[in-house]
Amino acid sequence: MNQEDIYDLLKEVDSSITKAQRVNQITKPKVKTILEHLRSSLEYLAHDINDNFSKPNEKIFYFPFGNERLVFEESVKRNMPLLKDEFSIVYELISDLQPFSCGDDWLTIMCKLTNQAKHTKPIGILEEEVTESVLISAGGINLVEFGGNGSGIEFSGNTYNGVPFDDLAINDGVVDVIKKGLMTTDFEVKKKNQLSIDGNNYLLFPFLRKCYNNISALIPKVYEELNKASQSDDKS
Structure with missing residues (x-):
């Protein structure tokens, strides 16, 4: 599984944020790299979840997210159709990250910014x-x-x-x-001097740290459930 590779990415993210906060400066390419590492951590996790289904999804899929529950449920159905039935606790863990559950849209904003930086334009950073x-x-x-x-x-x-x-x-x-x-x-x-994300009501460093903290908290909980299922299969 990808667990150790995910931890390597998160360790790099933690180090990059800490160094940037210390001098209160960061470049747009570095922000792009941090966001891509965070997003890759979720996609690697999604692949490991998929590999543990009784019938893994062969199509291209992504870590599910959505501002509204209906959008999220459609994303789950499209990317991980067996998630709710075979890993209900993992489903709840992922659901708890969504804006309609936690009241914070950090996940959807992070995914949006990552797509923007990768495909359309650099992330705007305001300094005041x-x-x-x-x-x-x-x-x-x-x-x-x-x-x-x-x-x-x-x-x-x-x-x-x-x-x-x-x-x-x-x-x-x-x-x-x-x-x-x-x-x-x-x-x-x-x-x-304070850095914020252009077009969003988020201060840059607290936002990046929030994304890191939330993803870091999610990873071990999901792998604990995947390992339980794997051990159960070995005994049967």
Whole structure:
């Protein structure tokens, strides 16, 4: 079976994502390779599932997916018609990954992006500067640090040894003084570059990591069921 080859692909994916996240940079060809490795992991798995059917499908088939249950069921019927009858637990494991089950379309987006990168055009990567945190200090003393863009936060009514600080309002990482105090309040806005997938509401690295984590969790569970069936056949 393809289990060890799948683990080799996933190990490479994990390493590539980790290295790219460390420097917060990645090329389009590297994203394409990561997605293809992830997709190949599922296709290798699909072939092993098919090989364990009582009557393996001789036609070209793919790992089933679909945004809607009906689309998914049609994909199962087309690619793995015996799945539900002969490996019901594997069927449920694959079904649980689908958007109509888990409420997340990561699988269908991953498959769509892989097809796009392979056949039509590179994956668009958007880079934007966002606020990582806002540090507020006064008199050389760090008072508080807000993570993210700190939207809708007010810092008011604060004093040090009875001396009032400036009152501040923080929105989308922008700090405004709404009332001057006797002690001037300083603030430092830390920025970072954020990568997202063009045309999708997904940040690039969290999306790739989610795909990796979900597929990595699926693989051993499916092979456990395939091995059980194989051992059962050996005893009979």
